[in-house]
Amino acid sequence: MAGLKYLSGFGNEFSSEDPRCPGALPEGQNNPQVCPYGLYAEQLSGSAFTCPRPTNKRSWFYRILPSVRHKPYTAMHCGSLTEKWDEVEPDPNQLRWLPFTIPKSSEKKVDFVTGLHTLCGAGDAKSRNGIGIHMFTCNISMIDSCFNNSDGDFLIVPQQGEILVTTEFGKMMVEPNEICVIQQGMRFSVDVFGETRGYVLEVYGAHFELPDLGPIGGNGLANPRDFVTPVAWYEDREVATGYTVINKYQGKLFSSQQDFSPFNVVAWHGNYTPYKYNLENFMVINCVAFDHADPSIFTVLTAKSTRPGVAIADFVIFPPRWGVADHTFRPPYYHRNCMSEFMGLIKGHYEAKEEGFQPGGGSLHSMMTPHGPDRDCFEKNSTAPLKPERVAEGTMAFMFESSFSMAVTKWGLETCQRLDKSYWQCWEPLRKHFDPNWRPRKQ
Incomplete structure (x- = not known):
């Protein structure tokens, strides 16, 4: 598994290339006429092009095939993942839930996506203003499939069982008492190693950032240096039976097929990345x-x-x-x-x-x-x-x-x-x- 590298601060520029392909990052420009190793250049933007420089978020991928090469999206079953906030009447009471049940793999095989259940939320993904709180309970890894959230950011909090999150940027192993953030539009897949459970906070229209410290000063709470982002890792793998890309869009799920792994990014650079954090490092x-x-x-x-x-x-x-x-x-x-x-x-x-x-x-x-x-x-x-x-x-x-x-x-x-x-x-x-x-x- 590829390693991790420390973020020195939110908003800064980072770069990484798979050591199997030294020099994969172009020098001096983002989109040369011909990329090293015959790669395709592709930008992922997490903000409007015209955002002020401190809030402008984007990363460049240098990949074997671009993500645009896929079959059309078709609607798929959403299960308990929803944005319907009027399913039942409002309830202002104090509410508490017992530990959420994890299905037994011998009875029902459930991966991260099919195991997502929306517990509560508000707002609207279409207007880019709102949140959703979900539970995930699963017992098998995602196989030849990945998830892409077009609606917002996922903050994932594992509670039972570690998860291996493979992203276009590389891999992250995330254990209970750690969190990871997968920002809007980033494709990822989740491997598990048994019965697994956790929480997800989804936000539409904004990205997570460190809080201002005010009178606390320059140090305290979560320190930027303790956040880590993946090191580039790629697989050049054809999938004859079809690779499924699942897209959460306007609160619904859609799927498309392609014949290659989406985790084919050989190198990347930018300030729009997935990252993880160990809660024990909180000051x-x-x-x-x-x-x-x-x-x-x-x-x-x-x-x-x-x-x-x-x-x-x-x-x-x-x-x-x-x-x-x-x-x-x-x-x-x-x-x-x-x-x-x-x-x-x-x-x-x-x-x-x-x-x-x-x-x-x-x-x-x-x-x-x-x-x-x-x-x-x-x-x-x-x-x-x-x-x-x-x-x-x-x-x-x-x-x-x-x-x-x-x-x-x-x-x-x-x-x-x-x-x-x-x-x-x-x-x-x-x-x-x-x-x-x-x-x-x-x-």
Whole structure:
């Protein structure tokens, strides 16, 4: 498998060529009359041609055959992948799902694409403004097929089982506690090594980027140097039985056939690439005096909207860290929010919900729906000695947060049969502590 190389920062220029073909990258221009090795030049644009230079995204491929050589697209079955946000009536309740079921390969063979299920989302891919949250549960690798998302970017969060992602840029092995981002229009295929499960955050019309650091300064949160992108790798392989290119377009799936592997890029350069990141490299910034810092301080990547400071989607994690705040209820506070919050758990136990919220499951707290710690968490942390302690050791929870009011799909509410209908009861035991005779202690 080809290696990986570190990104030095988002927006910078990168280049790579398969070591089997030294000099495959043209020198001095992008599109020479004749490319080295008789390759075809092809550009992949992730932004309008006229975007300002800091936001202009494009990469050049030098490939054995261009991607245009394929048969016409035809509609295919979408399964549980959808953009129909009105399948069921809106539900503002706190929602929690048990770990999503992975099909047994002996009963049903499911690859990454057929195992995609839309849980919730909002907006519209046609107008390039919105998001989708999906689960993937699969048990076999994609065979002679690849996926291409014309609607937006995929942020993939494996939870169980590692995945080998082959892209036009090269290969990436992505394990639980790592993420990868496949940006709009990039073709990729997923190999698995057994029963595999994970989460996908899809954004339309924006790309993920590092959040601004503001008063934090030049260092902290996710450091650019810890993101890695593939090294060029190609296969010159003819597929007599047909290679299937699956295209997600305007919320629907289409397929086309070609007689060669699409992973035939010998060299590439540009600033529009897939990449991966190890969540253990996140540099936590946290409170060292009193009160509980807002969860935005844990943002790894953001997809900005046109409103300053408001995201289409944020990817936020809650990694192991030290809790040292004095005179403070340290877990998350009770809260109502103008954002929608979907939470997932990769491993361990989430500090505010040690029971019920399980790895491979999820929860959704919609706009202005109250949420917060359950009774046991509140009682325990109201009387706990406030000494420095490790928080979330051995765990990794995350949140997809969005300014969109998300609708839950029929699959999420009914078909998957994993909805925890007793979730609301975790707050029922909260009891009244009010004492009208209370007076502050005299010092």
